[in-house]
Amino acid sequence: MTLISYPTRVHFADAVMEHALWSEMEKGRVRAALLIWDRSHANTEFHDRIRDGIPPGADILSCEIAEGADTDLLARRMADGPEMQAVDAIVAFGSVAAIEMGRSLRRELHGSRPAFFAVPGIDGLPDPCNRNLESWRDGLPSVVICDPTLTQSPAPGALLRAAVLTLMRCIESYLGAAYNPPADGMALDGLSRAIAALPQLVATQAGDLDTRRELMAAALNAAMAQEKGIGPAHILARALAAECHDRLTADAGRLILPGIVAATGRGNRKLDTLGRVIGGGGPDIETALHCALDGLPMHARLSDLGLTAHHLKRAAQAVAGRRDISQSVAEAVLTQAY
Incomplete structure (x- = not known):
């Protein structure tokens, strides 16, 4: 029901x-x-x-x-x-x-x-x-x-990280198995707004009022779309941030999201829609996400966050018991981003 x-x-x-x-x-x-x-x-x-x-x-x-x-x-x-x-x-x-x-x-x-x-x-x-x-x-x-x-006075990098977290929430909410058409609509709208905001946030690191308004709208839609639940990339990113004792959830999420979506989204008919919203012209969703996220001025590898292989193994335990991803697959994605 x-x-x-x-x-x-x-x-x-x-x-x-x-x-x-x-x-x-x-x-x-x-x-x-x-x-x-x-x-x-x-x-x-x-x-x-x-x-x-x-x-x-x-x-x-x-x-x-x-x-x-x-x-x-x-x-x-x-x-x-x-x-x-x-x-x-x-x-x-x-x-x-x-x-x-x-x-x-x-x-x-x-x-x-x-x-x-x-x-x-x-x-x-x-x-x-x-x-x-x-x-x-x-x-x-x-x-x-x-x-x-x-x-009007965000901390340096705060807007960019908010955009990445919003993007991650929207993608995982949209791909979630629960049938919730309003949540899917909000997720796609939030994703398109977050994607559109990224170029100006990279260029200015601050964003004008129009950009901040769009990003706030995207963040609201993303949060409401999470009625479908929290996705594995978000859970793993939070677990990694806790391991390095810093608020770097967005940095970790940016690095692991393409691999998690590729691992959990196979056969999902919604991937084509996601690819069109994200753009980039990649042949698959993982490539499209890399095109959208790789050039952002954030940490380049999980190892840059001060994490170790032990931290990755422990963080992977956060998805134990989920139906959409196994702990071993999660650990493999984390290792690839390390």
Whole structure:
């Protein structure tokens, strides 16, 4: 049985954040809001604009996440605190880590759950839970506010890496076995936007507002398309990033995606459509992906990330039990990219 569920309100426009947050909180009669952000967004324009969007009279609680913090553990501890009893809205903004923290905290709260507002940065929304898609649906924000003007000062390389992660999410969602036509449509749209953004991101490393808007739209579509689940390349890329203790998921994903798609997509009738969207004129999907990704100014080999053969073997264990790829095939793809 196919279950398709998208119970999220989305605001998407330039400079919409303050008005959208204010109106949603007033409509929900929010009396106390918990703001969640990571340390990189402290004392920034993003942070100031979020506070400007809180209606007067609403109490504000704050949670700043330290770099590398265990958000699940932090959420469990916060859920037991007496101050959470008064909170009727969680506003997580700026980064995947902050939004993941908000999702975890809301899941830990028993009884009446507060509304959950997510205001993503350029890296978009978190992945769904690996274990089951019901937790993905339960963890969706009540409201998502996408405002491209909030992405005016990204860290060097952040936009390019966001584009690569979005591209990877879209491709794997589209190729996923689950029958979900809306997700397939969003995946293809997100992929075409991400592919179109890559040349300017390579040339400028910053991107104008039009490019950032397209990339934010692509990231939103990619996240929503993941109702079909997380693909093996994304899981392996995250496992590799964890092994080298750095946020290099996009670098690892770029290097292994062509091999993973070639290994898992044989016989999939959707490959021709993917090839047309990606372009490049290659004779097969692996060649087309190499044409699109190989020239990007990112790490050239997995060994450049400080990984060893032992790290590859351990990372390959992350796909154990999957039907679409065996652990041995995953290890072979990782070794080829090493």
